[in-house]
Amino acid sequence: MTAPRPHGSTRPGGRTARTRAAVLKAAWDELGTREFSDITIDRIARRSGVHAATIRRRWRTIEGVITDMLGQHSGTIPIPDTGSLREDLHTVTRSIAEFYALPRNRRLVEAVVTSAAREPGAAEVMRAVFKNRIKQVSVLLERAVERGEVPADTDAEEVIAAIGAPFYYRLLITRRPIDTELARISAESAYLAAVEGVFRTDASPD
Structure with a gap:
């Protein structure tokens, strides 16, 4: 895109x-x-x-x-292929944590979000950049479906969005440091939810 x-x-x-x-x-x-x-x-x-x-x-x-x-400068997230969705997600979140551990990268996110709130054009660019990034990393879930790790109708983009959300909450809301524990929790919670079918596209409450 x-x-x-x-x-x-x-x-x-x-x-x-x-x-x-x-x-x-x-x-x-x-x-x-x-x-x-x-x-x-x-x-x-x-x-x-x-x-x-x-x-x-x-x-x-x-x-x-x-x-x-x-x-x-939005950062390049490597797309791992370890043969395990759990390990792939942990690898991605560790990369995100390393990127945002640098003060300048944290300031970039703050600047982009602030700009998006002030200018419609900036908001459009931000949405496009992040949507494209999520789509690229979603290949991890496609592989996981092929291996039978998660249901076939798992919404891959929602899983990837879920591992990123805790980082942006901490960056922009609580403004606390990004650390390896946040990376671990983000990956593990998204993995367990995906395995349990939380992200299935046709899931509905009983």
Whole structure:
């Protein structure tokens, strides 16, 4: 699935591409040193060497810059194939925990969610990025169905969403550190629920 083209994005090559690269790198570097609420167009302009007026013309707002940056720094989650759904899920959640253990990556998520709340275009890009990520990792459940580990009508995308949800609750609501115990609980609870048929598409209460 291709996400909508963010503000300021262009075809690669040429001065416009160099300007975009400089601005997005500067925004990424800013997230490494300060909270999103403290980042401004003027700070990015000073760090990137691109005039603030140019940034405002192409991205309009700081939210536009962050949205454009999401595709480059949303993280790559490896898709394991251990032969066991339980171990696959634990491997994925450990990778998520390692990614969000870095302060800059935590700030990126906060920045993206804040931007999505302010700009419809940012919300559309965020939904597309996360939907695509969930779809890619859902192959773990397809393999599990073939091995007979979970019911054939298991909703794969809901299982993957379930392992990610605790991380975003902690990141954005309780604002507590991401640790290996959270990774373990997230994977194990989703696995046990999937095995018991909680995520079956035609499941209904008795």
